[in-house]
Amino acid sequence: MMADHRGERCGVIGELRDPPHFFPFMRPDTPLSAATTLRLDITLGLWCAAVVVLLAMFARMTGLVARAIGPMPGWVFALCIVAFGSGVTGFLIARGIARAHWKTAGRMDAAMLLAARGQCPSCASWLLSTPPESDGRTTCPACKAAWKVGNTDGCPGCGYDMSQVPATAGPLAICPECATLSTASADATDTPPPRG
Ligand SMILES: [Zn+2]
Ligand SMILES: [Zn+2]
Numbered sequence: 184m185m186a187d188h189r190g191e192r193c194g195v196i197g198e199l200r201d202p203p204h205f206f207p208f209m210r211p212d213t214p215l216s217a218a219t220t221l222r223l224d225i226t227l228g229l230w231c232a233a234v235v236v237l238l239a240m241f242a243r244m245t246g247l248v249a250r251a252i253g254p255m256p257g258w259v260f261a262l263c264i265v266a267f268g269s270g271v272t273g274f275l276i277a278r279g280i281a282r283a284h285w286k287t288a289g290r291m292d293a294a295m296l297l298a299a300r301g302q303c304p305s306c307a308s309w310l311l312s313t314p315p316e317s318d319g320r321t322t323c324p325a326c327k328a329a330w331k332v333g334n335t336d337g338c339p340g341c342g343y344d345m346s347q348v349p350a351t352a353g354p355l356a357i358c359p360e361c362a363t364l365s366t367a368s369a370d371a372t373d374t375p376p377p378r379g
Contacts (some may be wrong), residue, residue, distance in 0.1 A: 188298070195290070203219065203289075216296065217361070218284065218292065219281070219284065219292060220375060225281075232273075233267055236270055237267055243255040243260055258272065298321075299333060304330065306328070310324075341358060342359040343361070345368060352364060355367060
């Protein structure tokens with residue numbers, strides 16, 4: 184369960200239910216906040232480091248590399264074991280931090296980014312043709328969850344003033360600061376930029 188932008192409890196689409204995988208290609212195609220991506224990248228970096236050290240030790244044990252570039256001294260091998268242990272421990276801790284972050288803030292950030300693009304984070308319905316209500320929230324016609332669609336308060340990723348940024352990706356505008364997508368504001372689409 185999650186809370187919508189009016190603080191009401193609402194459902195959550197499958198793509199946002201589980202914490203995102205640290206392998207980018209294993210993640211669903213949903214937007215993630217910079218804070219979430221950073222934690223996933225650190226997890227991935229530690230995983231890669233542990234694998235590289237493991238491969239180095241494997242090469243030493245099989246003697247393949249040892250024959251080509253000379254034997255690995257014992258102290259280097261001991262260092263490798265320490266590095267591998269640290270890498271695995273660090274990876275497990277980083278993955279735990281990323282998962283905890285997803286439950287506390289990451290999922291809601293991702294829901295906000297998805298809603299800003301015009302899709303309901305509760306049921307995946309499109310909200311682009313539904314006008315916002317007086318409180319600035321758009322009520323999803325399918326599931327009645329309320330979301331902030333578009334970028335009237337600035338870029339949902341970094342707060343950049345998007346009022347003059349026109350739609351360049353279908354109905355969406357791309358933030359020039361952080362490349363976050365959001366539904367272009369009516370001002371930017373209705374009035375063409377002044378010539379001169
Ligand atoms: Zn919905
Ligand atoms: Zn931005």
